[in-house]
Amino acid sequence: MKKDDLNKKQRYALDTMLSGSNVFLTGDAGTGKTTVIQTFIDEAEKAGKNILVSATTGIAADNIGYGATTVHRALNISIKFEDYKKKVKSRAELLKEADVLIIDEISMCRFDLFNMIAKTIITENEERAVDRLLIGEDKEDIQLIVIGDFYQLPPVITTDDRKILCRMYGSDYGKGGKYEHGYAFMSEYWKEMGFEYIKLDEVCRQNDEGFKYVLNDIKYGNNIRKSIAYLENNESDKVIPEAPFLVGTNAEADRINNTFLGKLDKKTEKVFHAAVDGELTSADIKNIAFAREDLILNIGAKVMITVNDLSGNYVNGTIGIIQKIVENGEFEESYLVIKTDKGKTVSLYRYNKDIEKQVIEESEQEKDGRKIVKEKIVRKKVGSFSQFPVKLAWAISIHKSQGQTFEKINIDPCCWDPGQFYVAVSRAKSANGIHFIRPIKQSYIKAFSKDNERLLEQSFEVEEGA
Template identity: 55%
Template sequence: MDKMMEKIKLNKKQREALKLIKSGVNVFLTGDAGTGKTTVIRKAVEDLEAAGKNVLITATTGIAADNIGMGAMTVHKALRITVKFEKYKEGKGRRSHYLQAADVLIIDEISMCRFDLFTQIVKNIETENNKRKESGYLYKGKKKGPVQLIVVGDFFQMPPVITQEDRAALVELYGNEYDEGEIYEKGYAFFSEAWRKMELHFIKLEKVCRQKDAEFLNMLNEIKYGRNIDKVIDYLQNNQHAESIEGATCLVGTNAEADRINQKHLDALNLETERTFHAIVEGDVNEVDIKNISFAKEHLILNIGAKVMLTANDAHNEYVNGTMGTVVGFRVGKGEDACIQVLTDRGKQIDVYRYVREIERQEIEKYIEKNDSDESITVLRIVRTTVGYFKQFPIRVAWAMSIHKSQGQSFDSLNIDPCCWVSGQFYVAVSRGRSIENIHFLRTIKKNYIQSLSDKELEILEESVE
């Protein structure tokens, strides 16, 4: 990570965010995709650890944890949090070895964290902080201050998942505590009293625009905030590409629909050219590790002619994460010598080799040191260790992709099914494109497809941070 960070220069707003994090206050770091939230977090981890801090890195989902890297784990695992509703409601804070060791707790993709989960997270933090307070903020004779909380994410993108069954259980458990119905519809963490308790200091990174068209950018902003919807729809419908764009990726609402479209196209290709590439797995890599790997599948099935997206940055700058192309050949070889030949959409033929992903874990290590009274004590610290390797071609079949999986990507051209039913979903889809002229909508856009934070939700969010 050190070599990677040496090459990165932070802009003014990113430096402000880094300074705020290093000041020790609780922080809510937000910003649109592409503004460098992950870059700031990685640099913060580097600097905090260099200052002797134990940093516990978590995310709300396994895939989000894999995306941030650095051995990040789910917040459930790190804090020993159950998935049962009644435990969230009635349970006291639980102590985990990870939290006992931590000076700083980072939670990525906070928009996906439901209010009841966040409430339990804060209970755990409060329990740990109370233990530290009782000891005079000394841990075995060494100073140990309260846990600092850093939450990262964008509430204008995808909200927490709440099924009908979840909603019924939440209403039953929290009905007397929260009067507003919205909390059970979207369940954002910032609805909770726990969010306000943490007194989060707000900082928003400025957008590095992938869109050069000022009018298109303005319309994206209107979509993001749910304003002037009639004007937005009129603009999108009248300025879009007139017909379905041949060869463009199709963004759809669900993974199942994306899989169906991709399989349909694969089945139409010459089956004699079909190849299956199995990942090479080494070391202490388990099924959970493999399930959460987002850049590639364990078993990759391809045919010549397959539309694909590359999902990693090439060390030799032949391609970057998000490069689109078509499979034109396979070069047979043993293990890591095999390669897949791809003709990019910009006309360059490249050889794609297996990408090596280090599987890291955050673990608790006991070690001996002297306290302020010069006594030998056993203390806990968080260490990141490489436990294995996952080697696979960084390729994803890409005739279609779910809107959720498209987050963080940019496309030169897109076909979009605008039938969206989740807050922020339509905004995520349209903002993947660079210009409206290279986007085509597969059906007429309806008002109810464009959902965002309500004025009341936005007001609650703004009031909940400093």
């Protein structure tokens, strides 16, 4: 997207980022946070900046594009919990050359991981300061941009991890403790980053004004009884057959998908093996939205298409039913005939996804009559993965739905995490595009707590833009 296509607040966010400030970009679901970031990357790269793009989850990294990877891989940080508290001894090679580090879905980043990220950046910046003083190096400090909404899903903390957190950091990190959810802004380093706080406030996903107000109340924990009444009075009164189910866990989504798949005629079942080219690791493949090396499909299967069609016949997130499976012998010529939830019949071929990594490229330049080696972060193709870009879609976990939009959805409202119910409901464009499979209880709607709001506000001076 071009800068001129952004709304006023989005342009303010973009300009602040381009000025070099550290930024925390937030906003309600559907306000265009990803759009702003993608526009910033395009503009900053045109200006010759080295951008290191990452996210807290593989799905979020895949959604951004630009060779993005998980923050663990980008910074060479171990995913072993015990390593988070160790002193930083070395820094990722990519970070040494970065002008900007971007981290998407910061709400899913635990405070101890943010500690490690911040210490890594601080250590690198200290070395750059010394180089500027002693050898006249012109590399500025790393700019940090984090994106996300703390009112959506919190970091995942397993029972075992929580025990270790309590042992290492104290009982405040236990169930019911002051820092129970371990958000990144609870890190001792968050305030030190000096973020400019920018909140996008124009929702582009929903046009129904009444639904927008209800979503806002649910997000902030206001008028819950009134919000439940609105949703139940305006929802679809029956299960929506063509729509997916949003459920609380991956295990429940897998159970539902496998149950429905098992009811289809085995005679039409086909197994499609992916074509993998290059030296790809399991982690490279895992980050792909349609990462199935052996994909089992059947006529009658409900699937979600996970790529966009340039001609506009479907988009990432389109739901449909497989009507026909055509095998032409040639790998590339096999295709699926899918009837979408909008009644359109489309042909879907295998999708060849180039796998890119962010790597360092050296080039020689002249400065003051002498040759110097300049290093730049570039995106380099390391392989490709070819498969039908679909995944079973009778059911999807609420966590995996974050960032997506659906015309119609069936929701199991039984939620337990702060922001989980809000994320589920805000995937829809309107209340009448939702069916709840059980009555909504007030206990299912857990908002970001007032105590956490105060902690977040205390973590920086809140300076909203124009």
